[in-house]
Amino acid sequence: MGKEATIYDIANELNLSASTVSRALKGNKHINIETRKRVERCAKKIHYRSNSFASNLRTQRTNTIGIIVPRLDSSFMSKCLAGMEEVASENGYNVIISQSHESSKKQERNANTMFNNRVDGLIVSLTIEKNNVACFSRFADKNVPVVYFDRIPDKSESTCFVIENSKVAYDATSHLIGQSCRNLLHVTLNSNANVYRERISGFEAAVEANTGCAGRLLYVKSLTMEDGQGVADEIMKMEPLPDGVFVANDQAAVGCLLRLKERGIRVPGDIAIIGFNDDPISKIVSPKLTSVHYPGRETGIMAAKSLIENLNGDESFNYTEKVVLNAQLIIRESSQKLETNVKSDI
Amino acid sequence: MGKEATIYDIANELNLSASTVSRALKGNKHINIETRKRVERCAKKIHYRSNSFASNLRTQRTNTIGIIVPRLDSSFMSKCLAGMEEVASENGYNVIISQSHESSKKQERNANTMFNNRVDGLIVSLTIEKNNVACFSRFADKNVPVVYFDRIPDKSESTCFVIENSKVAYDATSHLIGQSCRNLLHVTLNSNANVYRERISGFEAAVEANTGCAGRLLYVKSLTMEDGQGVADEIMKMEPLPDGVFVANDQAAVGCLLRLKERGIRVPGDIAIIGFNDDPISKIVSPKLTSVHYPGRETGIMAAKSLIENLNGDESFNYTEKVVLNAQLIIRESSQKLETNVKSDI
């Protein structure tokens, strides 16, 4: 209740100057250890708490990292965020998080809010909408580092943290082909975002690399489980039926898989299916879903670390344009048409 | 690059005083409309951005809400957070989020950081460790409202947002009994946290209300999928085998269910299973898991709204001790021993 204690109150109480108190509180080396002890005791006694605005106003630093993501309630994203928060917290930074909900307008508003809040650095994963990255260049102008992860801009000066989408898409598709699939389908968003574009190119490259294989794309509005069910209905109408389906995320893949089963299609017998992200559901659905493991936590950790190193003046990451993390195809039941070594794992 | 523009720069440029510029920027009524226009144009021209520290330092407000949760990467929690972020954002508040990782030490550190950062309000879900809620009373002392959700303190002055854990646990257990289960097992944490304690009491009440039923508790270290698998192994050793199992979350329930199936136990034929939270996996696992729908998003929205209304001086929530949201048993396949109307939903 009532007035806040300040360093002046401590200073008065102990007959010291404010600067000595300030130094003592920060653990400055030149301060007599006894003085420090007294200051700390007094601070506790009068319920002093540091006023970060005043401090920020002076130091022009906030110890805060801004994070803007499309949405935070996906399995993948919450892993990324958890990783970032941990690193930030270990290094004395706060994180402020906001969601763009895939709207580039909202994304811009969020960016401006972060800008006015003077975040020390920014971590962004872009919307799938056509992105106006201009709102982020303001940060660069003020020497506030920005890093991107997952959904990154087509070109930027910033460090980006991604996986090799085209390569793993290639691997996934090749795996289907290796399982004797010849009529391949890739279900994805009609988006120019790097992640989808690259998965498409990986898919197409694998199809082209194997004579006798046909590949086509099916675009969906979004990649929810419900969309996946709709996809299954579409698939049932195809002539001939595809025998291998690679879906751009696990939610949609699982929706599709379950609906196909309901319709009497055997998975993987009639149609092999592969998802993307290695969400928990992929290990739960029956048959277990082959998927691409996307190291979300690690991505978050790397992104936050690089940002913080940059803030601490360690420039090593400054010249790194792109950090590619290792994603990997996890083969489970849903794609194994041939009788090979079927691993089981939960 | 370089220096930040301040209101003084604008003032100089236009031959005004800083106070006039400040008023103009805030849309003060007494300012000449022409003056305001000029100020706004100039602000844009010289890339002025308001310095929130200086402003906060003066006004003693931050427009920031702190959120402390055990961890943010669970399905339930990310839904809560998404709801909170939305409400906050709509009302011009930022959210800063931190994880306690179930450590009350970390929780206290986080609380202190939030305290020093002068959050305008705080939203907390407690750790399962014995909670030292003292670190939160500092907020009340300074008239910073704190609300809790899900894991709430045993007693506090704050508004809490919860579901009726004991009631839904009672419902779940009764449902099992209605499905002819007589040997019941409740798998949960040995914790004094309200959520687990109440689920236990609901379970026990239902068992006692039905003569001829036996109930026992099985405590686990945590409620991960792996723990659920361990539970299945324990269950296999029980004599007699339980025929109805109510698990305190879906992760562990699914782990248990799958392992039981591997061991040749029929679910629900031999053992009926019910989980808690209605995570996405509950709809995916086969058989689909009966669970309790916990309205996470709504909980988050309610909590954030109440906090903000409180901050805006609307006291309506101030005297509300507890808001109980509606949770509901969702009956799926895993609990239906008897041939009744089996609903299917994804």
Add this chain to the structure above:
DNA sequence: GTGAAAGCGCTAACAT
């Protein structure tokens, strides 16, 4: 309708 002046609480030169 606008200006002058003080001060929010802290930190960092500079001085001793």
Add this chain to the structure above:
DNA sequence: ATGTTAGCGCTTTCAC
């Protein structure tokens, strides 16, 4: 090892 001083950028009385 400690004190003095000035100022970060804004808001807000109080004056005119």
